[in-house]
Amino acid sequence: MAPGDSPATPIPVLTVLLFFFLVLFPAQAIVVYTDREVHGEVGSKVTLHCSFWSSEWVSEDISFTWRYQPEGGRDAISIFHYTKGQPYIDEVGTFKERIQWVGDPQWKDGSIVIHNLDYSDNGTFTCDVKNPPDIVGKTSQVTLYVFDKVPTRYGVVLGAVIGGVLGLVLLLVLLFYLIRYCWLRRQAALQRRLSAMEKGKPHKAAKDSSKRGRQTPVLYAMLDHTRSTKAVSEKKSKGLGESRKDKK
């Protein structure tokens, strides 16, 4: 990763944001973001995301703290701490061998992974970030639910089926009209060419009867034929329609 070009794009955005927030909201505190709830399967691992927004630059002394409060329990215990570039996993609690640090302070990321989930891990995890001198702010909480088998979220299948079928029908209708449009255009072009040939026939025949005298009449005859059959079929269908209507 090139350290030179990664901050190149955020700089103008950040300066604008900085100006905006420093001028409009002078008392801006640090804001921490986590998911609201996370679902995990027994025995698998789950990532607890944590990021933050701070009006200050990411400092060297940045620290992340994860606390855990069991479901129904009262006290929150500290389970993980990151400070001065070093992750520390607390030696208490059930998580001491199952936590892995996957965050990166440079990217404002304080995520951890919890391995080998168990039902007893149900509870609330709190992420707290201090980015000196910006240390005042609210923490954010994520609730972990461990399932035997993670249930489907409500509305996922519902939306997928409705969206899929409607999209498919729309696509088919569009395709149908596109094909019909192309076909009609080709047909119209053919018709025009044929009628042009028909008009130009006597002229051309007079011009070089020896060369095209044979070809043109054949085409002409074909045209004539199609027209007559069309007319006949139209007559037929009309007659049928009429008779049906009479029945009704």
Added chain:
Amino acid sequence: MLLLLLGIIVLHVAVLVLLFISTIVSQWIVGPGHATDLWQNCTIQSSGNVQHCFSSSTNEWLQSVQATMILAIIFSVISLFLFFCQLFTLTKGGRFYITGIFQILSGLCVMSAASIYTVRHTEWQHNTDYGFGFAYILAWVALPLALTSGVIYVILRKRE
């Protein structure tokens, strides 16, 4: 002719009403003291008229039943709309193909919804004492009606 037209519209509206009722009413499965539909699970207290309803399970098959019922309603509404459009724009002697196709699609959707429900309802129905309610039967009734009206649209020719 006018009578035929009225009959077709009445049939179509009847299909729509059936679809709406079967989708909304909480009577897909009924038993003593409880009634279930696609959306919620209600228990009725024997002492009074108090109902306690919980939202139904998030089972994938139940969700697809919900989706296909909604699709059936959407297709039927589109079909009715297209029918009125075609009634005024179609050339003389033309057939109501698009209207009919959408109505038949609606029928197929109801069919898949009802059959999925029939086959899979044990996955989210844990009460053992139950029978199918009238909303479920109405969904099955809507299927032949929708198919009939779709076929009539395809066969029908416009007079003027």
